Amino acid sequence: MAWQGSIEHPNLYATAVSIVDTLRGISGRLQHGDTQYMVHTDLAIRCRSLALYFESAISNAERDAYAPALGSLRSAFEHVFIDQLVFLGQRYVQVFRDVDEETWIEWQRQREAGERWTDVTDWSRSKGGIVRITREGLHSRSSEGGSRQTIGIHYFLLNEYSPFVGPPNIQQHFDDGLSEVMEREDEAKRHRYMHDTYLKWQSIKDSLKTNGFADDETLRRMDVHYRFLSAFVHPNTDAAQLLYGRNAWDWPVYDHYSSELTLLYAVVLAVKELRSFYAMTQRPPMVGISNWVEIERLCDKAWSLSSHFWFPGHEPHEYDRFQEANRRGFRGWRSGCRSVENPATLPTEEIGYYVNPLERLVRLHSSQSEMITGLTYRSPWHRSDAQFR
Structure with a gap:
């Protein structure tokens, strides 16, 4: 029987499986010239090792075991940014x-x-x-x-x-x-x-900062994901309600949001790894990658498909603009100013980042109106269960 996540997230699931499979087999795509450099083989093995963490995360999600899935992704998260330094650090x-x-x-x-x-x-x-x-x-x-x-x-x-x-x-x-x-x-x-x-x-x-791979704001956003995923490696907090919803007593059970989040992390991190690896191959000593144009298209598709995640490198979603405008409206209300800013015209760099990736993902699926500001958010993926999860 097909996993429910592959039915509810068909494009995301298929893309995650495809890009992880590509990452796992990248060593077989290397096109060496007259001289084969061991460094390229070593670093391709790093990609294959990372792919195993993604495969484990997806496999656990298919069993509705989201905590172990996100724990594997915490290891993968650190792996990706160490590899960025390994591949490209100067x-x-x-x-x-x-x-x-x-x-x-x-x-x-x-x-x-x-x-x-x-x-x-x-x-x-x-x-x-x-x-x-x-x-x-x-x-x-x-x-x-x-x-x-x-x-x-x-x-x-x-x-x-x-x-x-x-x-x-x-x-x-x-x-x-x-x-x-x-x-x-x-x-x-x-x-x-x-x-x-x-x-x-x-x-x-x-x-990462010293090499120009991230500025202070990017690092703060990365910390959000590091802290979130670390919660599933260090079990200091009971996360069952967060992962399965307040009304889920007989867990593990399939959850639309936790399954989507697992796939989103696998996709964005795999894209980061593949792009860093390719950039490394374009530096001396260079090595070719067969069908890279095809892989690049897959990466572009995956990055676009996951854009609502607002991972570092993505743009904020309409929902995030709605939230920022509300925050400003609340502050104004407290100070006696009743003006409300248009979410669409807020500068992108001034949109506040989120704290909890899973809670935000749930709210992304719920259309809502704010009484104080009068602003409304219409979710492209509205689900009736999001409001009561």
Whole structure:
């Protein structure tokens, strides 16, 4: 029997399955020239690994298990933006703590003299002695023509960093008989430094901004999705009512909105990954992708089909303009001003972003009128159950 989600979201479901399948098989589309570069194969494997998370999320949604589905998408979310740095990153951020004034002055002298820090593009020191340094990525040796390839440090971290080492203070419990405890502690400190400097979410955001992939507003919007999806990895909140509706007692049960949200996340994240991967293939050393025009059309279709999601990179929906105009009207009402702005004329950059992606998606499906402002929203997908979910 067909999954109800494939019936209620036929285009979105078919597109999600198609684009995830494309992502999974991207390595088979690589068109190598006389020389096959291992970096292209390695990064195609990253795409295949990501596709498994999407497949798991869709499979769980088909079983009405939305919490595990969204938990898988939380891993996929972080995977996509780490990959953007791996595929395209040219710069990275380092943080040094407890740098005293004397050391800072000496570092500046060394940089001016060209003795050290020649790859630093920007740096600053706080009053507390924290130095933030922006550096260019690692470079390959120059070719005969004098050009060289810049490789983001995150590419090397994929093989260098291990999450299984553990913190320094537990190393005495894992004696291998071959190393001293101080050696294992030093190794644990090195891995902790790699994680804190490059791989934790704040560090990833810093690197995205440094590379020009996201501005502050985009990062704030990304945080909305990071927090939302993290709720299904860290089960600190009972999310059953959110996922299945206030009237659903015998869950898991099919839900129109949670199933749609799962598909939307799979689609937008897969598009981001494919576009980043393609941009990487257009940098030296270049590699072709067979039928890329076909894949590009699929990405464009998927991005357009999911535009009502208002994921970073999308435009706000009519509903979001309605909400922003209402918020302004409420503030005016409280201050004694009864004027109401036209939602359609509000500048796009001034439309406030949402807090909860699933709650917003439900409200998108409900036509509504606001008594205070007199504004009305007509949903293109009105459903009678949205108002009481």
